[in-house]
Amino acid sequence: MKILVCISHVPDTTSKINFTDGNSKFDSNGVQFVINPYDEFVLTRAMWFKEKQGASVTVVSVGNPSTEPTLRKALAIGADEAIRINADASDGYFVAKQLAEVANNGNYDLILAGRESIDYNGGMVPGMLAGILDFNFVNACIGLEVEGDKATVIREIDGGKETLSTSLPLVIGGQKGVVEEKDLRIPNMRGIMMARKKPLTVVEPISFEATTESKSFEKPEAKGAVKLIDADNVGELVDLLHNEAKVI
């Protein structure tokens, strides 16, 4: 089985979010970048398929050279090779088109991506990729087994879960549950050393006009101060929620 894992390179969850150039660009100054947390879950699942079922694992990212350390980290975790598509990830459709090109050239059976990236929170790329490739697609995946070309996938639904049966080729938008948090891997010294020797190929993008464009950013309005209610006067909270906030 050939697996492609799509890695998006995002600001660490605690990052302060700022913008530059008249609020038109994300300010990456001083921001620590990491593998998108959802992608870490699916990457770990890919490692399991590699170890238990002899799968090969390629990681891919659409991004400029600054994404390479993130790809190296994925190699250190255990992926066999990495591909960087040399373009700014400007729009979900654009990214999906680029990934589809790589997927077509590599004949992958299983493409693993995260449910969403925590920067632009698009939740677009995996579904668009599946649509472009005409592969089967399951989103919000919390469990995945593959036997031959058959797959059993569990997805989260509002208020529960649904078990699905499908076949490869398949694209997954995954999240916690695909593996548990305790199973996530941190690169060790040996992994880091080996990663240096693994291939990281840079390919140029195909031409495709982005379908959307971020014009400007803004931050939420500053919040007013919290209204404190005395612990001995809980009734006042009920009153405020009813008469002032009008939510009960």
Added chain:
Amino acid sequence: MSVLVYAESSEGKFKKIAFEAVSYGKKVAELLGTNLCVLTINAENASMLSDYGAEKILKVNNEKLSNFNAKAYADVIKQGVEKENADVIIIDSSNDGIYLAPLLAVNLEAGYASNVVDAPSSISPFTVKRKAFSNKAFDNTEIKTARKLIGLAKNSFGLVESKTSATEEDFTPTLAEGDFNITSTSIDKAKGKVTIADADIVVSGGRGLKGPENWGMIEELADILGAATACSKPVSDLGWRPHSEHVGQTGKPVAANLYIAIGISGAIQHLAGINSSKVKVVINTDPEAPFFKAADYGIVGDAFEVVPKLIEKLKEFKAQNA
């Protein structure tokens, strides 16, 4: 030129977000000076949609679609869009909505903006405001394609009544064999419980509650309020509560009218997932807990004393307002 909304239903009944999507669609149609068409799949009482501005309702009824299937649903909506020649298409942000929308975008070669929170700020260029950076910012995005797909964030636009008289039409799209390459083998859903996705009110507990045996009062509070229960990440990691209750950046998003956080410190990753809730209440012993900076109302106090009192007061309140 027209606007098409897909109004989601579950077991024949519209979800509240369906009415919100229709309200939003009406607004967009007004801005564009055009008509609003709403597509339904196996829904009863389609005429309810005219309370929110639907002018035409395309009703699809097909047993093969009784279970949600993203590819088949995207295919059906695409055919509705083509039939109506719609150029703005609106889908809600339920788990099913965000599953089918990217497939639909590719079907229609439409630019897609997800997590949209407001009516377009401009029609030409077509610009919408969407949530980004885990609720830490908004992104004003231009959709550049002729067809535009909008994923509407839950509880962002609200319900806006606008009575119209809608024409209803049965619509029979063609379904392809390939639409059903994924089959549902089982659905496991808690019965009779309010889900976090549908809830107007969410009551959430954190590590401050000390152990799973103390969740009785959280459930009781939720019960009185008709709320869903939720928890912080460590609580589900410790196995005190099921993973499905974990909310926050890496868990479920919450966009409720009222979010009550009990014994939760208010770490940035927690807040990122719940910040788009309208009103936030915190109950915490530590006045320095970061949640107090994010909350609208707060009580500095011990949950084990405050929550039982709150339950009592709410019971009195309910009795008076019944």
